[in-house]
Amino acid sequence: MTKLSTYEAAMAAYEPVLGLETHIELDTGTKMFCGCPTAFGAEPNTQICPVCLALPGALPVANRAAVEATMKIGLALNCRIAEWTRFARKNYFYPDMPKNFQTSQYEEPLCEDGYVDVAVDGDHYRVEIERVHLEEDTGKTLHVGGATGRIHGATESLVDYNRAGIPLVEIVTKPVPGAGDLAPEVARAYVTELRDIVRSLGVSDVRMEQGSLRCDVNVSLNRAGDAWGTRTETKNVNSLRSVERAVRHEIRRQAALLDSGEKIHQETRHFHEATGETSPGRSKEEATDYRYFPEPDLAVMEPDREWVERLRSGLPELPRKRRERLRAEWGLGELEMQSVVNADAVEIIEATVAAGASPTAAVKWWLGELSRRANETGVELGELRIGPEQVAELQGMVDDGRLNDKLARQVIDGVLADEGGPAEVAASRGLEVVSDTGALEAAVDEAIAANPDAAEKIRGGKHAAAGALIGAVMKSTKGQADAGAVRELILSKLG
């Protein structure tokens, strides 16, 4: 078993430094260097051509839309756009590219030196961007003969090159020191912000679960005042939640090793969704010499400034600005809005408000009860089996006095269990506030008769004693009464 420090002990002894490498598949209609379509889920090897396969004589030509999309990303991340940039061959031996190299960029990336600001717990962090470059995705490899499709122990592999050549943007941060014990949250907030920025640009669907946004997480630890430690690179981090978990796990794992006097090896590790742990990847003996050299088949690019400025002025409203607008519209405080952002709930709350709920109610449900449910089951808010429309409907029933909070939570139980929409669940489970005045009066009379002491105190003007009677009525109506109405009824009878 992996030895782990507690997170608190790790943070007391060490300071973490983060680094994040994110790959984003662009949603162009064709590949980076040829006209093959890029549809997801097509039959294997039906979207490949001589360029994809590097057949002799094939000539790659860069996709203008992909170059433009990358520049938009660079501009949205406050980068400088290169005046002169070119592609390079990254040579390696692995059958996921038929060419034995991946066309990428090396010393002259398309965009450089930007930043992204994120906020966590009221503190602001500037994550500096080192570079944004353009490359091509690789094919998909299916390992046969080993345990559960893993490369280890496989006897052979089957390769589908449909994905090979799809434009891929790599965004690399500079090292991020200073996040301290908020490092896991800062990492998550950064990837969330990046995803939202790219989504707002409309150049990728940025879906982590489909692999159109993939993240590698670098973590190192050092003692205060010491030089930065050796970092590990964790791959296979496939959700925002996992970004946070992977950082936390690596901090705890590395701290335990350093505590016992061991060294951290610079290595690639794999994140396991099920356990939240990381394990070593292939040995870094192939700390590969990629023998990069300029790609001679693709022309140098010199994006002219007029093109760059046209793109800059055409950028849409970016998430930061949009959030500020929504915050004002919704009447939220800055911290409250941060909680909404960090819970990844902006879109879902916006949709709930659009479906008719008040902003306050929408925020209350999504950040309260529904966040709790999502955490309990380990899913993102958007994966819950209740959506904005249903939350708005639920709140409508509360506003109409047909449900109280307690009943509403039971309705949520039913909706999450796929029993239907809120109205259906309330009907089938018999969850409606008792509004039959006769039944309510009977319950109140019963409670007064059963609690003569409390009744006497209320008659004597001690209204606080009503609590005991309200409790009794709620109990006898199985929580299906409106507490405010019950209180009024009690006070009017004993007043």
Place this chain on the structure above:
Amino acid sequence: MARLARLEVTDDELDAFAGQLDVILESMQTLGEVDTDGVEPTSHAVPLVNVFREDQPQPSLPRDAALAGGPDTAEGRFRVPRILDDEE
């Protein structure tokens, strides 16, 4: 170098190739005698910049034709030998 290029060569071949490589390297060194002061390094033989294509789909190869160039196939995919050695 054979290892870097993933080439399997016998010891005899290694000796032969080593000799041949020396000749190649020596020949290349004569290039170093050219005076290149003030000459910018170039990576491209043609003076073209900004060559782009529009994002318009073109037909791909029929799958059979695409797979025909590979030594072995299965389930519509290229079939390749084991990637990792036992000890890895």
